[in-house]
Amino acid sequence: MYRDNTKIINIGGVKIGGGNPIAIQSMTNTPTEDVAATVAQIKRLEEAGCDIVRCTANTEAAAKAFKEITAASQIPVVADIHFNYKLAILAMENGADKIRINPGNIGGEEKLKEVVKVAKERGIPIRVGVNSGSLEKDILEKYNGVTAEGIVESALDKVRMIEESGYDNIVISIKSSDVLMSVQTHKLISEKTNYPLHVGITESGTVWSGNIKSSVGLGIILNEGIGDTIRVSLSTDPVEEVRTAKLILKTLGLRSGGISLVSCPTCGRTHIDLIGLAEQTEKLIENYSALNIKVAVMGCAVNGPGEAREADLGIAGGEGEGLIFKHGEILRKVPQEKLLEELKLELDNWQG
Secondary structure (H helix, E strand, O other): OHHHHOOOEEEOOEEEOOOOOOEEEEEOOOOOOOHHHHHHHHHHHHHHOOOEEEEEOOOHHHHHHHHHHHHHOOOOEEEEOOOOHHHHHHHHHOOOOEEEEOHHHOOOHHHHHHHHHHHHHHOOOEEEEEEHHHOOHHHHHHOOOOOHHHHHHHHHHHHHHHHOOOOOOEEEEEEOOOHHHHHHHHHHHHOOOOOOEEEOOOOOOOHHHHHHHHHHHHHHHHHOOOOOEEOOOOOOOHHHHHHHHHHHHHHOOOOOOOOEEEEOOOOOOOOOOHHHHHHHHHHHHOOOOOOOOEEEEEOOOHHHHHOOOOOOEEEEOOOOOEEEEEOOEEEEEEOHHHHHHHHHHHHHHHHO
16 A cells, blocks of 8 residues: 555644555635634634644735644644745744645745755645646646646656755645546656655535545545545535545545444335435534444335344334334334434433
């Protein structure tokens, strides 16, 4: 497995690479200089299961705000830098646990050396980020457009620039909004370097389209043994990114803990609002992150204890009454309107 042999990098106490657990990342969308709003959002992300958070350092005020933000955050905070090398230095001086830069747009190799010098003095990792939309003109001409090979060549060239400045505390991020191109780029780069990789499908879209693209792309990449940190990029509340990332990892067997939910797709035998019940159950089980069990929400007695026999706990609708069942055995019959309440009682007992 590639990820078992990547270089170990310490990001504010969270170790990635070398077979360490895959870390979930997200990014705040508040104005970074608004410390209260940014810290509040980081807290929500942390509660959702985020391991590392990134904040833009696009102004001097934003870069200086890292001093208060990192002091208040329980998870490492990464400074996202574009174009202005001084902001990278200022963010590090104010406590950023890692910086994300594109060495190609930071202002030239001399300015990059200044950034690397400060990072080296403080032991701060640098994430080298290259996207399909940021390729240099000569790369585009060489490969006749955007290609996986071009993205990899560009990224490794940026890594070389940092290495030549005498630093190798590096994480690589190469992203594309094209799912299959993203898969190919990660396969290619995993053959050429042992730096840990931050993976994701960039600009993937809304909750609906973005979740599908990210699940397909990340599912393939992660299952190949590639990826040390991940981000699901969605045009929505960043907490949703974390929820999706957790489920992707859990589905692939790369993260344990938390309840797995299964529910039937409904049919003519359904006599309850199964869709609403499943959605309410999904919200309920978020409060039981310590439980590593499977819960089923089924629409009828046929699909309840029978087809969901492998579930540790389940509820099912029926004609006039509902069922609470465990490992396929009916525990009791209850009024349909009490199903969620009874499920909560069972979860409390299980947790207690």
